[in-house]
Amino acid sequence: xxxxxxxxxxxxxxxxxxxxxxxxxxxxxxxxxxxxxxxxxxxxxxxxxxxxxxxxxxxxxxxxxxxxxxxxxxxxxxxxxxxxxxxxxxxxxxxxxxxxxxxxxxxxxxxxxxxxxxxxxxxxxxxxxxxxxxxxxxxxxxxxxxxxxxxxxxxxxxxxxxxxxxxxxxxxxxxxxxxxxxxxxxxxxxxxxxxxxxxxxxxxxxxxxxxxxxxxxxxxxxxxxxxxxxxxxxxxxxxxxxxxxxxxxxxxxxxxxxxxx
Numbered sequence: 029x030x031x032x033x034x035x036x037x038x039x040x041x042x043x044x045x046x047x048x049x050x051x052x053x054x055x056x057x058x059x060x061x062x063x064x065x066x067x068x069x070x071x072x073x074x075x076x077x078x079x080x081x082x083x084x085x086x087x088x089x090x091x092x093x094x095x096x097x098x099x100x101x102x103x104x105x106x107x108x109x110x111x112x113x114x115x116x117x118x119x120x121x122x123x124x125x126x127x128x129x130x131x132x133x134x135x136x137x138x139x140x141x142x143x144x145x146x147x148x149x150x151x152x153x154x155x156x157x158x159x160x161x162x163x164x165x166x167x168x169x170x171x172x173x174x175x176x177x178x179x180x181x182x183x184x185x186x187x188x189x190x191x192x193x194x195x196x197x198x199x200x201x202x203x204x205x206x207x208x209x210x211x212x213x214x215x216x217x218x219x220x221x222x223x224x225x226x227x228x229x230x231x232x233x234x235x236x237x238x239x240x241x242x243x244x245x246x247x248x249x250x251x252x253x254x255x256x257x258x259x260x261x262x263x264x265x266x267x268x269x270x271x272x273x274x275x276x277x278x279x280x281x282x283x284x285x286x287x288x289x
Contacts, residue, residue, distance in 0.1 A: 030069040032062065043069030048076045107152040107197055110145060114138045117188050129283050137184040140168070154198045158205035161185060165206065175209040182208060224254050258282070 030045040033054075040056050043065065047053045055072070059065040108116065118138060122131055142149045144164040145156075161182065168178045186203035193201050219227075231246045252263040262283055270280045 030066070030073040032057070032065045032069050041065030043072055045069055045073035046076065107154055109150045110153050110156055111142055111149040113153040113192060113197065114142065114188055117191055133180070134184055137181045138188070140164070140181070141185060153192050156189070156198075156202050158202045161202050161206050165209070169209060176211045179208050179211055182206060219254060224250065 030043065032041045032043055034041050038056075039060050040058055041060070041062060043055050043057050045053065045055075057065040057068045059068060107113075115138070118131070118134055121134060126134075141164050144167055145151075145160060148155070148160070164185075165178055165182055168181060169175070173181075182203060186201060189198065189201040189203050192198045227250055228247055231243055231250070249260055249263050252258065252266070253260050256263070256278060258280070259282070262280060265283075266278065266280060271278055
């Protein structure tokens, strides 16, 4: 049974209890109150006994430590859930003025990661292990996401868990233990004039279903993309203000892509 002792030269009580290996151990409680020190010793031994029987989970550990802290010091050491922490992290990014494209990309990654955890997304943030990250990575690849996209997902999670580590919510970032997939780059061939003409002719076949305005818009987008090399999403957002008619140039800032797959 757990007990406490006090060395003549120390003002702190020492807990004496049996650990999960069945060995007698001594550990300072850092407590000067006898009753509080004994309570700590009893709780520590209870945790060791549960660990010995294989009944201990991260959530249980956090619950016991929180209750123990409240009983002895009045402090609450409860950690946010994975879902709460990541959503709060996103809100902080928005508040600090992160670009809309970046926020959308981060949000997609967080949404997919929380979905991969299922009901475990309500566990404390320190319950996330490298296995959870690895399972998420493997699932993304299995569903057909490109390695480059998955790398961005994992790096996004790494940024979030770095923040958790800085806040002392976790001891170590679980993402750091993950080996990223190899990024196989690919080169896309340029459309030939004949191919572009075929695409424009295909748009014209929409005449029975769509308005002329719709057809002209798509023809303009296709030609802009072909002659400028811009993404269609950037072409769709161009305005007259982006065109310098005197110099005969189009000025715009390329938007970041949003990961998906």
